[in-house]
Amino acid sequence: MASKLISDERIQPLNDKTVQDGQHVLYWMQQSQRAEDNHALEYAIQQANDLGLPLLVVFGLMDDYPEANLRHYTFMLEGLQDTQQALKRRGIKMVVQHGKPDEVAIKNAHEAALVVCDRGYLRHQRAWRENVANEVPCQVVQVESDVVVPVETTSNKAEYAARTIRPKIHKHLEDFLVELTTTPLENASLEMDVSGLDLSDIAALTDTLKLDRSVGAVGMFTGGTTQAKTILRRFLDEKFATYDDNRNQPHTDDVSHMSKYLHFGQISPVYLAMQIREAGAERVGKENIDSYIEELTVRRELAMNFVYFTPDNYDSFDCLPNWAQKTLGEHDDDAREYLYDQQQLEDAETHDEYWNAAMKEMRYTGYMHNYMRMYWGKKILEWSPNPREAYRRTLDINNKYFLDGRDPNSFGNVAWVFGLHDRAWTERAVYGKVRYMAASGLKRKTKPEQYVAKVEELIR
Secondary structure, three states, X not given: OOOOOOOHHHEEEOOOOOOOOOOEXXXXXXXXXXXXOOHHHHHXXXXXXXXXXXXXXXXXXXXXXXXXXXXXXXXXXXXXXXXXXXXXXXXXEEEEEEOOHHHHHHXXXXXXXXXXXXXXXXXXXXXXXXXXXXXXXXXXXXXXXXXXXXXXXXXXXXXXXXXHHHHHHHHHHHHHOOOOOOOOOOOOOOOOOOOOOOOOOHHHHHHOOOOEOOOOOOOOOOOOHHHHHHHHHHHHHHOHHHHHHHOOOOOXXXXXXXXXXXXXXXXXXXXXXXXXXXXXHHHHOHHHHHHHHHHHHHHHHHHHHHHHHOOOOOOOHHHOOHHHHHHHHHOOOOOOOOOOOHHHHHOOOOOOHHHHHHHHHHHHHOOOOHXXXXXXXXXXXXXXXXXXXXXXXXXXXXXXXXXXXXXXXXXXXXXXXXXXXXXXXXXXXXXXXXXXXXXXHHHHHOOHHHHHHHHHHHOO
């Protein structure tokens, strides 16, 4: 069931069942939460047209998604509202139903000729898709739309570092940076008699869900493809020309803010890469384009590679390379100059004003400048009683407050703090041979006092 418009490498049958006599084609949307530049959606439309059937899009909204809270749900639902409206304009019915995602998909597949799903790389996402493939009566086809180069195309193993995966991604990059053509649905589905949740009042909807409400929604960012494209266009017009110079300068805001939209699948990485390239080297500088593409493809897809090939423990200290576990273990009992408990960290009550500013930025905005994320994580390692506890704290706080937490990048970035995808450095107390970061380095390389002032202005 290949598509002339979508690379075969993106298309993967998940069972050996056949297309059935059915009433519709079902696209179970879960990871790629958007109505455009979505390979899974366009593939589903093509198959529906070939079969002469309407297309139904369903999304399963569960209570208590792993580590998610009101902040994450609000942003996601804003995006789903935007997606539902965009699909309606295309004549496609989308319903969001309450329940575990796999159970919602199975329930709506009873009369489906074919089920199409998008792809997720985390343990529970893979389990959901496996369950759907086993339980539904028809063929289930998974279509990758969350990375530029599909993971298996890039490599057949866990890569050691960015330097090892970079040439493998670049080898295939041009083959996958291809504009996705929009296919009109020939049999509109808006009149299908399938009910779903009302997305018109998100606050009212979240009130009906059993959610962790300890972290509230943020006002600085709104979810959805429409918002993502607005922010991207502003970045390209106003900030991109100084991106490479300033992306490691936390007092500036020369960043695209796309990570949270990528996290929820509200913008396509392929679309994003092509927009970056189309900005034009003569206008914005080749160094800015190359730097951004490096972060979007090599660095981001290294994280996808990591969780895909480390399914059992990508979220634990045990995922670290042997050398990192060994050196941290050897310094497990080293004296710590400063020790804080987790609540003190979350409350930004340390002696370090730069670190406190970073924690405040995370708590109040759901975002932290990338350079400060590295410093933030390194200091939790330094200020915790032992490396394993530091790892747990870092991941817990990361996933609690960041809008883009709880995804492959989060698991990869936290593990990097402790040595993943890095090399051994000069040995020192507490860190062993794991890379060290100091406040003196911040002062030398950045303008942290200006960053502190920026954060204080943000949270007023």
